[in-house]
Amino acid sequence: MSATGAPQVPAPLDQHVWPTSADLTPAGELVLAGLPATDLARDFGTPAFVMDEKHFRDRARLFRDSFTEAFAAVGAEVDVYYAGKSFLSVAVARWAREEGLRVDTCTGGELAVALRAGVPGAEIGLHGNNKSDAEISRAIEAGVGRVVVDSFAEIDRVAELARDAGRDSSTRVPVMVRVTTGIHAGGHEFISTAHEDQKFGVSLTGGQALAALRAVLDHPELELLGAHTHIGSQIQDAAAFEANARKMLALRADLETETGYLLPELDLGGGYGIAYVPSETPIDVAALARDLAGAVGAVCAELGTTVPRISIEPGRSVVGSTTVTLYTVGVVKPVTLDDGSVRTYVSVDGGMSDNIRPALYGAEYTARLANRSGSAETVRARVVGKHCESGDIVISDIELPSDVTPGDLLAVPATGAYGRSMASNYNHVLRPPVVAVADGAARVIVRRETEDDLLALDVG
Numbered sequence: 001m002s003a004t005g006a007p008q009v010p011a012p013l014d015q016h017v018w019p020t021s022a023d024l025t026p027a028g029e030l031v032l033a034g035l036p037a038t039d040l041a042r043d044f045g046t047p048a049f050v051m052d053e054k055h056f057r058d059r060a061r062l063f064r065d066s067f068t069e070a071f072a073a074v075g076a077e078v079d080v081y082y083a084g085k086s087f088l089s090v091a092v093a094r095w096a097r098e099e100g101l102r103v104d105t106c107t108g109g110e111l112a113v114a115l116r117a118g119v120p121g122a123e124i125g126l127h128g129n130n131k132s133d134a135e136i137s138r139a140i141e142a143g144v145g146r147v148v149v150d151s152f153a154e155i156d157r158v159a160e161l162a163r164d165a166g167r168d169s170s171t172r173v174p175v176m177v178r179v180t181t182g183i184h185a186g187g188h189e190f191i192s193t194a195h196e197d198q199k200f201g202v203s204l205t206g207g208q209a210l211a212a213l214r215a216v217l218d219h220p221e222l223e224l225l226g227a228h229t230h231i232g233s234q235i236q237d238a239a240a241f242e243a244n245a246r247k248m249l250a251l252r253a254d255l256e257t258e259t260g261y262l263l264p265e266l267d268l269g270g271g272y273g274i275a276y277v278p279s280e281t282p283i284d285v286a287a288l289a290r291d292l293a294g295a296v297g298a299v300c301a302e303l304g305t306t307v308p309r310i311s312i313e314p315g316r317s318v319v320g321s322t323t324v325t326l327y328t329v330g331v332v333k334p335v336t337l338d339d340g341s342v343r344t345y346v347s348v349d350g351g352m353s354d355n356i357r358p359a360l361y362g363a364e365y366t367a368r369l370a371n372r373s374g375s376a377e378t379v380r381a382r383v384v385g386k387h388c389e390s391g392d393i394v395i396s397d398i399e400l401p402s403d404v405t406p407g408d409l410l411a412v413p414a415t416g417a418y419g420r421s422m423a424s425n426y427n428h429v430l431r432p433p434v435v436a437v438a439d440g441a442a443r444v445i446v447r448r449e450t451e452d453d454l455l456a457l458d459v460g
């Protein structure tokens with residue numbers, strides 16, 4: 001327990017963890033886009049994801065502008081695909097498109113949302129290590145700009161489904177081959193994706209990736225657009241992206257030497273890290289874009305080749321810090337530990353069903369009271385959910401005001417990515433809404449689930 005006593009001056013917000021529109025009243029109430037947290041909780045209930053629309057748009061534009069400018073300097077064009085897996089809804093897909101982004105999907109469901117939002121097929125990519133025939137056919141029918149094939153078997157299957165759809169050498173389906181480059185990067189083993197022993201892509205090792213690219217060239221109904229790579233997620237080390245790009249450019253050069261075919265495009269994936277807690281530093285997008293473009297330009301010059309068109313697929317780094325989860329505090333329980341110290345368990349009205357990341361990856365978050373400052377005196381607390389699991393922990397260790405009490409609002413920032421998108425109905429808990437806030441107005445973009453929704457699925 002750290003003791004200081006009143007008066008209760010609200011601790012400032014660590015601005016790189018909170019949405020840009022976040023502010024505090026003199027009494028320490030959290031305000032988002034001009035809307036007090038208590039008003040948001042009253043109007044929309046808790047738990048709720050509150051998303052700062054302007055922040056999302058600014059991040060999308062930052063990626064588009066930084067990468068466009070950096071790669072223009074080395075003579076290449078760039079497409080930024082927003083990775084819908086991080087969070088996708090019709091409104092968000094529209095915002096992304098309005099800010100000049102395309103949309104990356106990895107299932108039929110994500111594809112359906114992007115299409116519903118009016119994103120043209122040509123501006124959508126489809127991924128997936130185990131796409132169904134129905135998903136591939138839907139993508140072909142929608143005229144997606146790229147199907148990213150993930151295995152040798154899938155190359156033949158996409159070609160067959162393209163033929164079934166009447167495609168031929170004059171109406172080819174554009175494909176990329178997903179390549180694993182052996183680069184190990186990412187915040188947690190479960191979110192590293194380019195090392196050898198995992199399920200994604202075709203390995204560079206033993207010439208497999210080269211063989212896969214050649215296999216695409218052998219299918220007249222497929223257009224080989226390029227090679228794709230994604231090394232992992234929540235990466236803070238910019239050097240990993242450069243090392244990966246070098247490997248991909250070498251692969252492109254090898255293919256040209258062997259076949260005379262120069263891949264028009266390389267997709268370097270997403271994975272850019274953000275700050276979840278005040279001690280972390282988000283990746284500097286503009287600097288990363290400059291360094292990456294510089295490295296790509298230099299390698300192409302060494303290889304004596306043109307710089308390919310580049311695409312990237314950021315998800316977390318666009319949406320992650322735009323969103324705050326608002327919870328209501330329920331039971332507050334001091335628990336005496338073996339060493340005699342006390343930990344205060346602060347239960348909230350959600351938990352692992354709206355944020356599985358702490359349980360799945362040991363992810364860390366921060367929080368603050370959102371309706372008031374609370375006392376300056378703090379207690380060692382653990383924020384837990386309402387599920388029947390002792391691992392249902394939102395924040396394992398945090399100092400909270402010692403007068404935290406049932407009915408308080410608790411805000412957890414940086415929950416925009418892989419929060420609502422990975423939400424579940426565990427214990428038949430209803431998934432929270434996503435409320436977009438902008439310029440003093442709020443609107444629901446994904447509504448709260450209802451018991452009727454749950455019961456409608458149960459046809460027993």
Ligand SMILES: Cc1ncc(COP(=O)(O)O)c(C=O)c1O
Pocket residue numbers: 083085086104127193230232233234269270271272313314315316317417
């Ligand atoms: C193929 C692919 N592209 C893009 C992304 C988005 O990653 P992130 O949200 O870390 O930017 C992922 C997820 O890691 C992915 O698997």
Ligand SMILES: N[C@@H](CCCC[NH3+])C(=O)O
Pocket residue numbers: 085191193233234357361417418422
């Ligand atoms: N769901 C992960 C990232 C997924 C990466 C998808 N390839 C996370 O929350 O960090």
